[in-house]
Amino acid sequence: MARFPTVLIPPALAIRDPDNVDTLQQALSQTVKPVTAHYKPPRGHSESQFERDLWRYFPGKIHTGLLLPRPDQASPYTPDFTYLDSALNLHIDIEIDEPYTYDTRRPLHYLNCPKDQQRNQRFLEWGWVVVRFSEAQVVKNPASCCKTIASVVGQITGDNSIMVSFRQIPTLKPELCWTLPEAQQMADTCYRESYLTQSQSQSSTEARPSKRKRRQENLPVRSRVLTAQFTFYCPECGEGPIRWQGHYICCPNCQYDAFAL
Template identity: 40%
Template sequence: MKEYPHIFYPKHTPLEQKMIPTKNSKTGFSESFFEKKFLSYFKNYVYKNVIIDDGKTHPYYPDYVLHIPEYSLYIDIEIDEPYTLRGNIPIHTNDQEKDEVRNQYFLNKGWGIIRFAEVQVVKFPQLCCKVISEYVRNVTGDQIWLEGFHEFEDLEIVRAWSSDDSQLMASDFFRQKYFNLLKTIKQAKPSINILADGIYLNNEIRATLRSLENDNTIKSFNKSVRSSLFLRLLSDFFIHFKAMDRTNGKIFVELTIFISNYHSIESFSFDSEIVKVDNYLINIYYVRTHDLICFSIYDSIIDDNLKQVILIADDPAYPPLLESLTDTEFILVRNYHDTTMSPYMKYLSINSLIENSLQIKYK
């Protein structure tokens, strides 16, 4: 009996495939939720609403295609639901051959396939991204795809379902239960956005680690900064913002770390998808970008109309950009000495935040 995630590796290298856009009205609620996390990791390589242009009369519509040209890599990524919401009809069951025929079509093209159960992408979107990253690493041998994931546990396995299982899940409103969780998260607009320059953050952590290694008074310390502890310490400063919207009694916060495709962030580890601190729920995103990070952060503030931002950065490129953002309130996390950032903005020292996150123990 198969289980999820269901992973297939092709037996031959794909030829260049022409993909053409198409209209597909079947995007599900769970797909749109997973998409934000997925795009944050693989933004420049994800295609949606495309089909292979091979003349097939009734083409297959991938939920998502991950295409990395430099590796000639194509992956069909599917999200399998146990039954339809309209009519409660069993689908993607392990006693039907429909999905097997579909899988073989893509494997014959030299494509890989990763199939997730819907409940996995709803509850653990970041762990699903880890599975995809592991697939890319396994094919390419490039470890950079797994950076940030080394503190995460593996995605919990979900047993595939039969038609009888599907009918039981439908009678228990299985899908509707986790959709209620989605609605709460999707309706909640973050009150605070934490935007981090990943190159700066990684460099500062590495510099701190080097200094600790040469300190004979220290007994032990963590080898990386864990996101959960870092955010718990940073949350002490959230009270400096006044506008705090609540959804079901919770204040939503987002951390987005921007990193170049050509740089590493091995010193910062993501050990939790959502960090809970008192009344705060902090969702975490990790964005790889082709653009200069300062411009990616600037565009994010403009495009998403962010009003309350904690900016983790210290570079001369930022002050001219921030001057134009008069409608946004900032708290800077920057160098205490030798800073290039504005002295007129609220700030806290990156150094003390990192040191406390490393849980230093003295002899």
């Protein structure tokens, strides 16, 4: 039974000698490059947050809006995200698979989906690595998804130093790929809405300051030193007047002593 994440590696990369750098460079030199375009693809419900995580772990290597023309159709393929190491010519197609469309409830990315199979085959023929996550994995465990991508990069390049940043990140738990009837059932039971709504609620809670913090932010800013000639008032407890004792001032009530002279 197929599982997410799905990792597909082109034959030229899969059969090469992992200890031979020349064979890696030779295999990657055959990769078909995308068309760079100022095109902003429509964002899925889960992709904006995932993009921030990708940029955090792979700065300068994540691209969107890249196009790969199809010889048999006018509309090109557009990866959700592309990991691109220009020095190696390594291209990874990163896809987020939803079980159904949000508006029409049409099943998507189900097991043995002909469109997905054809697309995967094209990318492999072009020398691209393909990594597919379920939308639920991306929403619930974005850092673990990034760890999977890093593991793939390390496996291909033979350089595992990329994994250092992920020592504290849990390994992504696999999920079974849904069948066509299961995708339809997910649409009927609003499966996507369950985790997307929860994720949006958590984001709103994290972004919203607490009532106490809001009250503190609305209070007038108090100077750390309240002076009246040579007498001081403690900014912590309000005790005062406190006399200047030559070179040292200390609040007799709360022992505050960080007055600036």
